[in-house]
Amino acid sequence: MTLHLSDADVAVRARQLFEARCLSLSQRTDRTFIVLMVLQWVGGLAAALLLSPRAWAGLESAVHFHVWAAVGMGLLFGGLPVVLALTRSGLASTRHVIAVGQALMSGLLIHLMGGRIETHFHIFGSLALLAIYRDWRVLITFSGVVAADHFLRGAFWPESIFGAHAKESWRWMEHAAWVVFEDVFLIVSCVQGQRDLRASAVREAQLELSQHAVEERVVRPLVGSADALRDSMRTLSESTKQQREDLARQARALNETQVTAEQIRQTSLVASEQAARVLRSTEEAGDVGAAVEDAIGRSVEGLAEIRAQVGDISERIQGLAAYTEKIGGITRTVQDLADQSNVLAINAAIEAARVGDVGRGFAVVAREIRHLSSQSVAATQQVRTVLEDTRSRIQGVV
Numbered sequence: 001m002t003l004h005l006s007d008a009d010v011a012v013r014a015r016q017l018f019e020a021r022c023l024s025l026s027q028r029t030d031r032t033f034i035v036l037m038v039l040q041w042v043g044g045l046a047a048a049l050l051l052s053p054r055a056w057a058g059l060e061s062a063v064h065f066h067v068w069a070a071v072g073m074g075l076l077f078g079g080l081p082v083v084l085a086l087t088r089s090g091l092a093s094t095r096h097v098i099a100v101g102q103a104l105m106s107g108l109l110i111h112l113m114g115g116r117i118e119t120h121f122h123i124f125g126s127l128a129l130l131a132i133y134r135d136w137r138v139l140i141t142f143s144g145v146v147a148a149d150h151f152l153r154g155a156f157w158p159e160s161i162f163g164a165h166a167k168e169s170w171r172w173m174e175h176a177a178w179v180v181f182e183d184v185f186l187i188v189s190c191v192q193g194q195r196d197l198r199a200s201a202v203r204e205a206q207l208e209l210s211q212h213a214v215e216e217r218v219v220r221p222l223v224g225s226a227d228a229l230r231d232s233m234r235t236l237s238e239s240t241k242q243q244r245e246d247l248a249r250q251a252r253a254l255n256e257t258q259v260t261a262e263q264i265r266q267t268s269l270v271a272s273e274q275a276a277r278v279l280r281s282t283e284e285a286g287d288v289g290a291a292v293e294d295a296i297g298r299s300v301e302g303l304a305e306i307r308a309q310v311g312d313i314s315e316r317i318q319g320l321a322a323y324t325e326k327i328g329g330i331t332r333t334v335q336d337l338a339d340q341s342n343v344l345a346i347n348a349a350i351e352a353a354r355v356g357d358v359g360r361g362f363a364v365v366a367r368e369i370r371h372l373s374s375q376s377v378a379a380t381q382q383v384r385t386v387l388e389d390t391r392s393r394i395q396g397v398v
Helices: 007-051 065-087 092-112 117-133 136-156 158-162 171-355 357-397
Strands: 054-057 060-063
Touching (some): 007 117, 007 171, 065 092, 092 136, 117 136, 117 171, 136 158, 136 171
Antiparallel strands (some): 054 060
């Protein structure tokens, strides 16, 4: 696969990356100089207090000018760069103010040390630190301030800069030449560093745009495919989970079916046994039914015979009832005769009483006849009662 990158896009992105790296480098170097300015101010004050704390005028003394210079000028030269480094970090103006402040701080330290030549190495060290910015213009600013400081103090206050009382008009040029000598190499280094940064930014821009192109052409489709695959896997997982749940439900249903089948089998066995018992009972019932049928047949025959006998008995009872009626008629006749005998006896008694002693025997006979008549009536009444009872029972039977 061939990637075609636009030169304009590469240039724009490379410039953005280059500026971002330069800004990051400048901000990091600004923070370094914040620390350095504070240390230089403390170091200058310590040197002033150690080397020349007081100035003597005969027997009288006072705080030396170097101490006041270390406090006031140190705060001025180092304070403004620190404030800008904190509030406007990364800007070109901040770098140049730091360069000026560092040059003035070098001059102050040289003055506090009495212009000793060893202190001038602070200038060369400061140049090396300023070269970290990889901005050669900062080196020019620093070098210009140092050259002007050497020129002016060499002309008007040589002891402060060179430690000599006599004016040395051309000595500042020697120091400036060595500063320029270092500047040449540092500027070349800064320019090369800038080129390296630009080349690195171009390579990074090309790599970034290539990655973006690859992402657009390959990665995004792959990501889309991966997303689709992930969705498919999620769907498959959900389907698998659903199938697993369905299988679990089917397994439970199958288990329940097996349990139900076992229960049905047990029930079938019980039903079979019950059916066998019912069959045996049916067979026994069939035998019993046959016996019952025979018994019923015999009972029917017996009932027929009983019916015939009952009919015969009924006829006999009816005949007996007829005889009973006849006996009742005879009884009534006997009662009538008894009543007539009684009446006759009464009449005979009356006549005997009328006759007197002659009829006394007749009266006795009449009395006996009445007595017999009374017994006949009583017996007739008992016979009638028995006949009535017999008649009612015969009617109940018939």
